Amino acid sequence: xxxxxxxxxxxVLLGLAIGSFLNVVxxxxxxxxxxxxxxxxxxxxxxxxxxxxxxxxxxxxxPHCQHELSWTENIPVLSYVWLKGRCxxxxxxxxxxxxxxxxxxxxxxxxxxxxxxxxxxxLAWAGFAAALVALAAIDADTTLLPDAITQPLVWSGLxxxxxxxxxxxxxxxxxxxxxxxxxxxxxxxxFRLITGKEGMGQGDFKLLAALGAWLGWPALLSLxxxxxxxxxxxxxxxxxxxxxxxxxxxxxxxxLALAGLWVMALGPLPFIxx
Numbered sequence: 001x002x003x004x005x006x007x008x009x010x011x012v013l014l015g016l017a018i019g020s021f022l023n024v025v026x027x028x029x030x031x032x033x034x035x036x037x038x039x040x041x042x043x044x045x046x047x048x049x050x051x052x053x054x055x056x057x058x059x060x061x062x063p064h065c066q067h068e069l070s071w072t073e074n075i076p077v078l079s080y081v082w083l084k085g086r087c088x089x090x091x092x093x094x095x096x097x098x099x100x101x102x103x104x105x106x107x108x109x110x111x112x113x114x115x116x117x118x119x120x121x122x123l124a125w126a127g128f129a130a131a132l133v134a135l136a137a138i139d140a141d142t143t144l145l146p147d148a149i150t151q152p153l154v155w156s157g158l159x160x161x162x163x164x165x166x167x168x169x170x171x172x173x174x175x176x177x178x179x180x181x182x183x184x185x186x187x188x189x190x191f192r193l194i195t196g197k198e199g200m201g202q203g204d205f206k207l208l209a210a211l212g213a214w215l216g217w218p219a220l221l222s223l224x225x226x227x228x229x230x231x232x233x234x235x236x237x238x239x240x241x242x243x244x245x246x247x248x249x250x251x252x253x254x255x256l257a258l259a260g261l262w263v264m265a266l267g268p269l270p271f272i273x274x
Contacts, residue, residue, distance in 0.1 A: 007118060008110070015109030016076035018130050019102030026101070026137045028055055030144055065090035076102040101137065105130060111265065124165040125264065127156070128214055132257040135207060139253030145203025150210055157213025168216035176212025180220055181205045204252050211260045215268075222268035226259035227252065 003011065032054060052058075060069045067089035073079050080099040087094060108129040116122035131153050139145050154177055160166035161173035168176070184205045191199035211223050231252060238244040 003113060003117070007113075011109050011113045012106045015106030015126075016102050018109070018126075019105030019133075020074070020076045022105065022130060022134045022137075023098050023101055024055060024060065025134050026141070028053070029134075029146055029148065030138055030142045033144065033146060062087040062089060062092065064092040097137070101133060104133060108133070108261070120163075121165045124156075124160045128153070128160075129261060129264065131210075132260050136254040136257035139203070139251040139257075143201065143251045145201065145207055145253045147203075147206070150203060150206035153210035154206065154213050157210055160214065166214055168214075172216040172218070173213045176215065176217040176220060177209040178212075179217050180212030180223075181209035183220065183224070184208050200252050204256065207253055207256050211256065211263075215260065215263050219263050219268045221272050222263055223256065223259045225269065225272070226262050227255040230258055231255040 035053060058068075060074055061067055062069070065087060067087060073083065073088060075082075077099045080094060083094065085094050085096070086092065109126050112125045112129060113122045116125065131149055135145055135149055135153075138149075157166065158170065158173050158177065161168050161170045166173065184200065188198070188200055188202070188205070191197070208220070208223065212220055215223070231250065234255070235244065235250060238250075
């Protein structure tokens, strides 16, 4: 669907703003989870003496010198270019991934709204894409797939199907969630029985369930195949560059997220008919 210049501008700005917010979520949510676990272990909700820490508090700041960022230092992409990729106060380099995620979200939002126009369906798919970007980055950093994102993604997929926003029927979405979860759950336990080791985290089950809820059970084979092949290719690249982790394990979540975006944009693999 064609959009006018004003609509395109709004969509791109929305994508950049959401990407900026995702950078906060990616950085803070794992630390919030770790703080909660520490408090539970200590059986003391006040175990930390550093004050409140959540998505909103404290304000954005440099993790090296604690310089609090002004609004001019928080403009997506432009602030990174203006600051030449360094903190204004201590000149420590700012990671390239911050503007990359902002640009990626803007591109994904532009694609979604180009496909669906200014509609509730476009907003639903934009939210789906943003959640996958956040999960991929968090898993790549920490090997965690937070329930705070995966579980709402499952339920929102079922809700989107029931409202006709996701292009699959509610029964197809429901079985996608069930089969997606049980498939990786079965692989996990089979691998554990054979080797005595854990081959993946339980967050992967929930992520594939969420993808199944949004894309339907017929897409599951494509999702698993795309994720597996891209994971193997990246593993071979790491071995070639001698950067493979010592335990030989890589998080699977980023490849599942990539597969989800692939199927969202291009559909299931054409040679897999279910």
